[in-house]
Amino acid sequence: MRLILLGAPGAGKGTQAKRISAKLGIPQISTGDILRENIRQGTELGRKVKDCLEAGNLVPDDMILEIIDERLRREDCRTGFILDGFPRTVAQAEGLERLLERMGTRLSAVVALEMESEALVARLSSRHTCRDCGADYNATQAPVPAACTKCGGEVAQRDDDKEATVRHRLEVFEEQTAPLLRFYGDMGSLRRVNGMAPMDEVYAAIVGGLD
Ligand code: ADP
Secondary structure, eight states: OEEEEEEOTTSSHHHHHHHHHHHHTOOEEEHHHHHHHHHHHTOHHHHHHHHHHHHTOOOOHHHHHHHHHHHHTSGGGTTOEEEESOOOSHHHHHHHHHHHHHHTOOOSEEEEEEOOHHHHHHHHHTEEEETTTOOEEETTTSOOOSBOTTTOOBEEOOGGGSHHHHHHHHHHIIIIITHHHHHHHHHTOEEEEETTSOHHHHHHHHHHTOO
8 A cells, every 4th residue: 555645734643544554554654744743853854844844834835855765765664654744845746756666556535634724723832742653632622642652752842833924834835745746636545534533433434445
């Protein structure tokens, strides 16, 4: 199963990708997580992309494609993968097509999680994230713990989840990522799922439509 989860920031891609990954036994590949891990570890890549992430702008396509190229070649991707947060531009989607062709394989499905933008702003501005394992906590649902209940790491608001940056990320999504709906729609591989529904229903809708 080679799956792409498309959707605006906060649409629930990460949450759903983790569940599907556990169910199908294939890795979740989140370019956002990979970039944040590089920033945390102070690698050369991390130093190059830090300002982009903080401002809510996209990292250049060639850097992202290099990361994906290296990641998809690893052994654990042989039977499939779930892409979460990639591709984010038409150029990245075209790069992915070339890469899959070289690997002699193709996508199984592209699922778009659809949400209203005010709901996204509300979700992201109340989201707190573990700096170590990436677990999400939502301040509107329950008090946010100071230490992660899964790994004990520090829980804080992501720098790019401040409201002004969230609004900018949504503009970037509309301008640069939304055209992918057309790209995959034209290829005949797109399925739309209502991301506003409760988490379990969204999950059932995604998994129910997979072959
Ligand atoms: P979200 O889906 O909540 O916006 P991500 O963790 O997917 O969060 O991404 C966070 C940031 O990482 C983005 O705003 C962008 O700066 C960078 N990023 C992640 N994936 C990509 C990508 N495929 N292309 C360019 N930049 C990316």
